[in-house]
Amino acid sequence: MKSFAFLALSCVVLGAGILSQAQAGVPQEAKSYKNDVAPILKNYCVGCHTGNSAKAGLDLSTYKGLTAKREKATIVAGKAEKSALIQAVKGSGEVKKMPPGRRTVKAAEIEVLSAWINEGAKDN
Numbered sequence: 001m002k003s004f005a006f007l008a009l010s011c012v013v014l015g016a017g018i019l020s021q022a023q024a025g026v027p028q029e030a031k032s033y034k035n036d037v038a039p040i041l042k043n044y045c046v047g048c049h050t051g052n053s054a055k056a057g058l059d060l061s062t063y064k065g066l067t068a069k070r071e072k073a074t075i076v077a078g079k080a081e082k083s084a085l086i087q088a089v090k091g092s093g094e095v096k097k098m099p100p101g102r103r104t105v106k107a108a109e110i111e112v113l114s115a116w117i118n119e120g121a122k123d124n
């Protein structure tokens with residue numbers, strides 16, 4: 001009985017170890033516009049933010065649109081918290097929460113967007 005308890009405990013400890021290692025590895029991986037950022041924006045934002053009728057004149061379907069000059073910068077390279085994009089998905093700052101309504105960008109996805117901006121918001 002005792003050895004079973006030990007075995008069970010070992011499994012938990014080992015499992016947690018592997019899990020935390022995997023999580024610790026995530027922020028170290030450089031984020032890519034094409035592979036990481038664009039799919040998130042496509043999923044949540046591009047429906048309203050593309051083409052000639054883009055809401056707020058903001059085109060989030062391309063890197064060019066995302067980084068175009070605006071009164072309130074969508075992206076401030078290196079400064080996620082100052083970027084309207086991050087304020088919008090968090091519903092913080094003076095920017096309206098995006099997307100409007102019940103959908104909310106997942107915390108893990110906001111992490112990805114923030115990491116990419118803090119890594120310099122490269123067209124990678």
Ligand code: HEC
Pocket residue numbers: 041044045046047048049055056058060072074084085088089094095096098099100105
């Ligand atoms: C259902 C349509 C819709 C979706 C989806 C949507 N937006 Fe918007 N967005 C709007 C509208 C409408 C405005 C203009 C709001 C206003 O000025 O009152 C806007 C404005 C903005 C602005 C400008 C805010 C400002 O104060 O300058 C940003 C940044 C923005 N959206 C980012 C996003 C992001 C990022 C997503 C995806 C996570 C997204 N939007 C998804 C409709 C949408």
